[in-house]
Amino acid sequence: MLVSNHARPTLEDVAARAGVSRATASRVLNASPRVSPEALEAVNAAVTALGYQPNRAARALVTRRTGAVAVLFSEPEPKIFDDPHFARLIRAGARALADVDVQMVLMLVHSPDDQARAHRFLAGGHVDGALVFAPHRNDELVSIVKKLPLPVVYAGKPWGSLRGMHLVDNDNEGGAVLATELLKSLGRKKIVHVSGPLDELSAIDRLNGFKSALSLDDKGVARLVEDGGFTREGGRKAMSSLLARVPGLDAVFVASDLMAAGALETLQEAGKRVPQDVAVVGFDDHVAIAEHTSPPLTSVRQDSDEQVAHMVEHLMRLLRDETVKRKQQMLPTVLVRRESA
Amino acid sequence: MLVSNHARPTLEDVAARAGVSRATASRVLNASPRVSPEALEAVNAAVTALGYQPNRAARALVTRRTGAVAVLFSEPEPKIFDDPHFARLIRAGARALADVDVQMVLMLVHSPDDQARAHRFLAGGHVDGALVFAPHRNDELVSIVKKLPLPVVYAGKPWGSLRGMHLVDNDNEGGAVLATELLKSLGRKKIVHVSGPLDELSAIDRLNGFKSALSLDDKGVARLVEDGGFTREGGRKAMSSLLARVPGLDAVFVASDLMAAGALETLQEAGKRVPQDVAVVGFDDHVAIAEHTSPPLTSVRQDSDEQVAHMVEHLMRLLRDETVKRKQQMLPTVLVRRESA
DNA sequence: CTCCTCGATGAAAACCTTTGAGTCGCTAAG
DNA sequence: CTTAGCGACTCAAAGGTTTTCATCGAGGAG
Structure with a gap:
């Protein structure tokens, strides 16, 4: 019996060593119930002894599964x-x-x-x-x-x-309601929203949560919401147009942390203190962002x-x-x- | 001749349709030179007609390549x-x-x-x-x-x-020399370095570039260099200990943009104007960072x-x-x- | 004792491709 | 006229696994 010592062992080798047929060895590997305890043990021993690894390609070929x-x-x-x-x-x-x-x-x-x-x-x-x-x-x-x-x-x-x-x-709408309710419960009266791009349903759902928590109609939405495109720069810009458009705003729910980081920068530049003058809530709870803004960002967590x-x-x-x-x-x-x- | 119309076509099907053997069809697919123009065309036609895609598993099995x-x-x-x-x-x-x-x-x-x-x-x-x-x-x-x-x-x-x-x-050392030379050419006299973790060779190479551009000895290095661990927070901390340790420092070469962002924050908090009081150069030229710091960051570009x-x-x-x-x-x-x- | 059943096993087919060896019909060289 | 060489093919083996089907032996029922 010749054993080539460098090539990877095949199921055949395992079977030979365990003193069973290829079929039985295969059954062991695939955890089939129809195999005797002795055979099972012998095969497992052979597998570890040889360091056998099933050949993915061969397996894929017959199972029609690629893994x-x-x-x-x-x-x-x-x-x-x-x-x-x-x-x-x-x-x-x-x-x-x-x-x-x-x-x-x-x-x-x-x-x-x-x-x-x-x-x-x-x-x-x-x-x-x-x-x-x-x-x-x-x-x-x-x-x-x-x-x-x-x-x-x-x-x-x-x-x-x-x-x-x-x-x-993720429960985007529910999270948005949570965020908005929090701002309401803090006694904020003029709450605005920086939304994501409205060709994404997650952005729409968040907007809807905001809307329903405040019982807003479409006109209200048009006045209090600005699209920030889910980018930092967009958040910046949206915030500054809201500042211009909604005098006396005292809270903002931002639909992503990245945008919220931008919004915070804008608020700071405008001389607003956070949270005293304007309370901010983000969305994502992305730690790398939320913990490093100043001040650290209150946010809705979605566990990606x-x-x-x-x-x-x-x-x-x-x-x-x-x-x-x-x-x-x-x-x-x-x-x-x-x-x- | 029965054609199962739902299964994926195989090389056999292609060969049959092209009126050649499987082998020839295979050679066409593998761009073998030993095939006549007519056969080539026939096979190619069959391939597109059938929408044939080689079976990766079968191919992997015989070539011993996984792709x-x-x-x-x-x-x-x-x-x-x-x-x-x-x-x-x-x-x-x-x-x-x-x-x-x-x-x-x-x-x-x-x-x-x-x-x-x-x-x-x-x-x-x-x-x-x-x-x-x-x-x-x-x-x-x-x-x-x-x-x-x-x-x-x-x-x-x-x-x-x-x-x-x-x-x-990447030419880390060369880039570091470039950065340091720039700071020298701006007339800066007390140049310090926030390095990456010194268990990474890229960090060491950047440090070496800094060192050689300033002809520093080990004592100089110990005084003017602080490890920022390639994190934003680390950059912050390193910068503040350098500020404390090196009074009058007027320039810093930071070994990554992420750390540089942190360092800029520290400098701002310390009331230093950038670049008037302290000039800053980063490394990576990571646009998402470098263009959004204030002021925008001069940096060494490595094209990842x-x-x-x-x-x-x-x-x-x-x-x-x-x-x-x-x-x-x-x-x-x-x-x-x-x-x- | 015979007939079944049942669980464990082995033999062999099937999966699809690549590739070396062999075939066939020619031409060019000896 | 034979033979070698050549180009374009075809044949068939090989590659490693899963799975169907048949076989085998043991044990239970009649």
């Missing part, structure tokens, strides 16, 4: 690395997928070229499923993914019909790690053909008090 | 999403690898658990090669990777012997996109068994003037 999932972002790239929120999502995805031993294939899909590539890739059967982060209205990525016979879980609500779509969303973990679990369920209790999950948001309100 | 590479970060996770630098690296990796049609498998490797997992994964032959971002001294990840028979390209110099290692580094692109190209060369001219590449750094110096 990989795609993680897709449609956001334009500059935004992806300016906003720590995305880094966090990516990190959470990497961790959660590693935990279940699935490869994560990260794709940033923005230009039409990217879209074509993504389509080819996903249609090519190179992954078993996908996690999609595509918040914008008429996002091409969503249309692409929707057509494919591929299990997909969305982060937040994609634009358009939600029928049959699997998603994990949790969200992504749920998305992964949900997708794994789909891949195992298990039934999912609810296709669309909503995660609670909570208020984190710091000094800005 | 995937690992991208490994050893940095602790909080740092990864606080510092936009990492987001940028990840983004650049995603793009560069997508361009050459290779899957990117992202792994964040920090805890011993992670390390064990990474070892198993890499040793398991699930990827063809790896890009490694592990700057710290005695980084466990480097020892793990080094032992494996796997093509690897490092970002920057890993600690320890560089013999035979493939890497793409470029670096990662070079790493990918280098790795692809290794995978194709091509000779590489130089195992260790160094990318130039340039100074970007803004208002802080």
